[in-house]
Amino acid sequence: MEKSLSIIIPVHNEQESIKRLHKELQDTIKNLDYNTEMIFINDGSTDDTQKTLNELAAENHNTKIIQLARNYGQTAAIAAGIKNSSGKILITIDADLQNNPRDIPKLLEQIELGYDVVSGWRKDRKDPLVSRQLPSKIANWLISFLTGVKLHDYGCTLKAYRREFLENFAIYGEMHRLLPAYCAWQGAKLTEVVVSHRQRLYGKSKYGLSRIFKVILDLFVLKF
Numbered sequence: 001m002e003k004s005l006s007i008i009i010p011v012h013n014e015q016e017s018i019k020r021l022h023k024e025l026q027d028t029i030k031n032l033d034y035n036t037e038m039i040f041i042n043d044g045s046t047d048d049t050q051k052t053l054n055e056l057a058a059e060n061h062n063t064k065i066i067q068l069a070r071n072y073g074q075t076a077a078i079a080a081g082i083k084n085s086s087g088k089i090l091i092t093i094d095a096d097l098q099n100n101p102r103d104i105p106k107l108l109e110q111i112e113l114g115y116d117v118v119s120g121w122r123k124d125r126k127d128p129l130v131s132r133q134l135p136s137k138i139a140n141w142l143i144s145f146l147t148g149v150k151l152h153d154y155g156c157t158l159k160a161y162r163r164e165f166l167e168n169f170a171i172y173g174e175m176h177r178l179l180p181a182y183c184a185w186q187g188a189k190l191t192e193v194v195v196s197h198r199q200r201l202y203g204k205s206k207y208g209l210s211r212i213f214k215v216i217l218d219l220f221v222l223k224f
Contacts, residue, residue, distance in 0.1 A: 002035055003033060003034045003035065003088070003089070004034060004035045004036075004037075004086060004087040004088050004089070005029075005032065005034040005035070005036040005037070005087045005088075005089045005090075005091065006036075006037050006038075006039060006081075006087030006089070006091070007025060007029070007036065007037070007038045007039065007091045007092075007093060007104070008039050008041070008078055008081035008085060008090060008091065008092045008093070009021070009039065009040045009041065009081070009092075009093055009094075009095050010041050010043055010074050010077035010078055010081065010092075010094075010157075011042050011043060011045065011049055011053070011077075011095040012042075012043040012044065012049075012071060012074075012077075012095075013045045013046060013047045013049060014045070014049055014095040015045070015047045015049045015051075015052055017095060017096055017097045018049060018052045018056070018095065019052060019056070020097060021097055022038070022056050022060075022063070024097075024100075024101040024102070025038055025101045026060070027101075028101040028102055028104050028105070029104075031105075032104075032105065034087075034108070035087075036062060036087070037062050037063075037064060037085070037086065037087060038062055038063050038064065039064045039066065039085055040053050040063070040064070040065050040066070040095070041068065041078070041080050041081045042065065042066065042067045042068060043068050043071055043072060043073065043076070044069070044070040044071030044072065045071075050065075050067060053065045064084070066084055068080065074157075074174075074176060075172060075176040076172065078092055078171070078176045079171050082166055082167065085163075087163065088162070089108070089111055089161070089162060089163065090160070090161045090162075090166060091108075091158070091159070091160045092157050092159050092161075092176070093157060093158050094157045094158070097198060097200070098126065098197055098199070098200055099156075099157060099158040099195070099198075100195065100197075100198060102196075103120065103158060103193075104158075104160075106118075106193050106195065107120070107158070107159070107160035107193065107195075108160065110160070110191050110193060111160055111162070114189065115189050115190065115191045116161070116162045116165055116183065116188035116189045116190065117159065117161050117162070117165065117179075117180050117183045117184070117188045117189070117190040117191075118159065118160040118161075118190075118192070118193060119159050119180050119190065119191070119192045119193075120153065120156040120157075120159055120193060120194075120195035121151070121152045121156060121192050121193065121194050121195065122153050122156050122195060122197035123152070123153075123194045124196075124197060125197050126197050126198060126199045126200070136153075136155050139154065139155065140152060140153060140154050140155070143177075143178065143181065147181035147184075147185075148181075149180060149181040149184045149185075149190065151180060151190075152192060153192070154177045154178070154180065154181075155177055156195065157176075158195055159179070159180065161179070162188070165182075165183040165186055165188050166179065166183070
């Protein structure tokens with residue numbers, strides 16, 4: 001039976017990082033025993049991201065582009081990627097190069113061991129302590145407490161899922177961060193693996209402290 005993989009990459013104003021990320025992904029997937037597609041979702045970028053993506057798609061048959069009309073947010077971009085994907089295994093990854101594509105085989109190894117969801121854990125984060133790491137620790141504790149599904153790092157985009165747990169679930173707001181808990185409630189077997197986290201080379205983070213409150217609101221919606 002053919003093994004198929006879709007890598008879903010939400011993108012917003014990442015023109016400097018896209019070519020390097022694409023090369024790192026290509027270097028990684030050529031060593032995988034999977035029929036792999038890469039789906040880049042341009043979430044309303046205002047720089048030359050779309051131009052760069054079009055060039056990459058024209059030169060690489062395994063690269064698909066989805067262009068959203070405006071900036072809808074990371075969750076909507078991921079939802080569009082899931083809807084337009086074909087792989088039996090889905091992997092989400094950030095476009096800013098802080099996630100390392102070379103960690104993808106770690107996630108797939110756990111899938112092949114029988115897990116349904118594999119969540120990355122950025123144990124050694126390269127983000128500012130006060131503005132990013134501390135709010136994230138609080139959010140991770142709160143989500144783990146309220147859902148009963150304990151993870152160290154709900155905020156890490158680098159995750160792997162079996163398709164059947166996601167394809168019929170509508171996500172919005174900041175709900176993509178809560179997908180592991182939702183999948184666990186549906187009976188998914190979940191695990192967590194330590195992944196690397198790299199310094200941001202280009203631009204700045206698109207997310208601020210306000211997203212913590214959005215995540216909490218979405219958590220209550222999902223819970224009740």
